Amino acid sequence: MRSIRYERFGEPSDVLFLEEREKPRPGPGEALVRLRLRSINPADLLQVRGLYGQLPQLPATAGMEGVGVVEELGEGVGEGTGPAVGSRVMPLGSPAWQEYACVKAAALLPIPDAMPDRVAAQAFVNPVTAWLMTVEELKLKQGGTVLVTAAGSALGRIVIQLSRRLGFKVIGTVRRAAQADELMALGAHAVVSTADEDLRGRVLELTGGRGADGAIEAVGGAVGAAAASALAPGGTMLVYGLMSGEPIPVPVSDMIFKSLRIRGFWLADWARTAPEDVRRAVISEVFGLLAQGEIDLPVSAVYDLADIRDAVVAAESSGRPGKVLLGG
Structure with missing residues (x-):
């Protein structure tokens, strides 16, 4: 699978690169998600620069937000205990700038049917x-x-x-x-x-x-x-x-x-410390507004993962009408 990686902190257009990696398999309690679209947020680029409040161990895969489809379930994830195969989800807490991610089933946010992928990729x-x-x-x-x-x-x-x-x-x-x-x-x-x-x-x-x-x-x-x-x-x-x-x-x-x-x-910090019921209530409220079209999230451009360096430059250009997304 393709993955956007970096081995040192620095300017995103200098340090990010595309790497072919082995497709993961879900472990117990996990789901394998095939990511479709991913957003490029300022926080992503701060993390790559080494300026964010929470930094990964290097080498690392970049990206914090995206949308995908559940492709496979690990042991212990089944009917009534997690997402169904084929359902659209947003994986939280897992690097998003890659084709596949194995994520704890409890960390998957279901995406309403009425919410397009282009909105879901930047919904959180x-x-x-x-x-x-x-x-x-x-x-x-x-x-x-x-x-x-x-x-x-x-x-x-x-x-x-x-x-x-x-x-x-x-x-x-x-x-x-x-x-x-x-x-x-x-x-x-x-x-x-x-x-x-x-x-x-x-x-x-x-x-x-x-x-x-x-x-x-x-x-x-x-x-x-x-x-x-x-x-x-x-x-x-x-x-x-x-x-x-x-x-x-x-x-x-x-x-x-x-x-x-x-x-x-x-x-x-809020996601880490807020009570579970509060987190779910807020996310449900916001996702409902997005699904109903009450909030418009325009997209400026969609770049393939292979064009990551052009994508991060575009994401920091001034005057953009919307978010820059990564596809593929």
Whole structure:
């Protein structure tokens, strides 16, 4: 089988390569999944660079998210105790950038029939993160306002779509003013270009001087600092990305006198620590919205596994209309 591997950490386009490996066989309690499509997420590329919070032992197979079909069941997995052969699933906790994966049956998420493969391949990382940050962590209410930096990202676009359903307002930031019309059409309340507008001033203007109830931040540096300064007293900023690689300089006085809360959010930590019933309820809710078409997850391009180096370059290009996927 074909597999995308790396033997050292570094730039993905330099260190990733295609390798032929022996097709695995499922052990007790496992299922063999034939993967169809896989997503390329920023977290995947951070891991390959050696900058992620959880790093594999090298050499390693890359990728964290994909969709496939159960091809074979291991001992102890059968009727009523696991997925059926032929069913579509998302394997959690197993490298996805390969043709086959053996996964514990309990770690397979069933994919609703109404959800296309192109959606299923990217149905967990960004959609679940967006739901958790807006609903569970910030607890945004009808009429509330959230500031989303890098709003043109896949996650930012999902938050905007959730806002239409749940009734909160999104003020998004972009680096290129050309993206503003697209995000407004998607449902954003307002879009601020950080290249030529005062972010804090615009947020205060848009919120009647109060500031945003919460912020979802992925950039860092000056943009992250401006986002924090645009929060209302008692507001919370969730930091989930590090696009600029720069720390966020926040005045201590704002932390004290505005009672701001600034903390990180990591989906892997939630998946590891949340009670099983909570995890299943959240995933079921999000997958239901995706299956019903309430959230659109566009695809920019699909590359074969053999074209991995071109694929990772495309995945980090600016202005993409959707996710880059790996097929084959």
